[in-house]
Amino acid sequence: MKIGIASDHGGFTLKHFLAQVLRDTGYDVEDGGCAGDSSVDYPPIIARMAGRVGSGGISRAIVVCGSGIGASIVANKVKGVRCALCHDPLSAELSRRHNDANMLALGGRLIGEEMARRIVEVWLSTEFEGGRHGRRVGQIHDLESSETMTP
Numbered sequence: 001m002k003i004g005i006a007s008d009h010g011g012f013t014l015k016h017f018l019a020q021v022l023r024d025t026g027y028d029v030e031d032g033g034c035a036g037d038s039s040v041d042y043p044p045i046i047a048r049m050a051g052r053v054g055s056g057g058i059s060r061a062i063v064v065c066g067s068g069i070g071a072s073i074v075a076n077k078v079k080g081v082r083c084a085l086c087h088d089p090l091s092a093e094l095s096r097r098h099n100d101a102n103m104l105a106l107g108g109r110l111i112g113e114e115m116a117r118r119i120v121e122v123w124l125s126t127e128f129e130g131g132r133h134g135r136r137v138g139q140i141h142d143l144e145s146s147e148t149m150t151p
């Protein structure tokens with residue numbers, strides 16, 4: 001399975017760590033940058049990776065910025081993306097079971113490596129429950145093509 005991973009400078013160190021964890025686990029990792037800890041703007045980097053997921057080029061991706069907030073906001077602008085910002089394994093589990101999150105955002109300056117490793121393990125191994133949650137994810141999908149947010 002191919003996993004995308006991308007970050008800005010605030011998430012670079014954690015991205016580097018997680019990319020190695022994923023490779024060691026046997027995943028095919030597509031690294032969308034950035035390449036170091038020099039300051040860069042996160043929106044284009046994260047939007048490019050979100051586009052890979054939204055277009056179906058890859059099924060899952062992890063994005064990391066300093067807080068995870070900017071990365072999640074950007075990713076969720078892209079059609080077809082459901083990006084969950086998680087700081088703990090339970091949130092990661094629920095983002096898969098209930099929301100079918102196809103992107104995970106992490107705060108590289110907020111969580112440690114072992115917490116991030118556990119969050120990613122849970123996020124990658126938890127299946128979507130479907131059922132009533134499938135209906136709700138479908139309603140989220142419908143909002144992407146509607147003119148207003150009025151239900």
Ligand code: RB5
Nearest residue numbers: 010065066067068069070
């Ligand atoms: C960069 O300084 C920082 O603003 C960015 O990594 C992220 O936290 C934005 O949400």
